[in-house]
Amino acid sequence: MRYSGLQKEVLALYRKCLRESRKKPIDTRSHFESYARAEFQKSLALDKKDFAAIEYLMRKGQRQLEMYSSPGIKDIR
């Protein structure tokens, strides 16, 4: 299966999220991972041609990633 450019970007964002959650304390890491997973899963049903929505969600996700990747944040629910 080949991914489109936008799909690749989404996967790259997910990968970035997982990489960031590796930097979190070891006992709360799984919280961050499952949170990222849940956030992506919410929009899994989105039509892959719905570019505007996907791009909006990507930007939103990036902002969230920046926010949560600050070292002051140690746990997430």
Added chain:
Amino acid sequence: MFRTALLRSARSATCQAVRKSSPIVRPASTGLFTKSQIAPSAFQAVRCYSAGGGLDEATVTGRIADLLKNFDKITPTSHFANDLGLDSLDTVEVVMAIEEEFSIEIPDKEADAIHSGIEQICEIWSHARELTF
């Protein structure tokens, strides 16, 4: 304490004696070897910590198989999406887990191309070779 100090001074004295005498008695090329045989304590601090060889393929395969056991129903030959019904996010997770196991970073372009355990093993194997040789 006192005894070790005594020993050390005695040892350094012999070292110096050897060093002084060696240019006269022995040819210069063998000087290092003979010195290390006589006073090995001076050289014990120097150790080489690098591993002998790289990862061999069996090790890589074994470690990946162990890792994939943690995920449900994955075998090394199964195709992630077709056989196992993993979605693209699951695939990313598996690839990331393997990256962590081997402490490497697979570039996004190659990671997107990984769809089965076997491909992954090949991928790790090529990386391992790049890293160690």
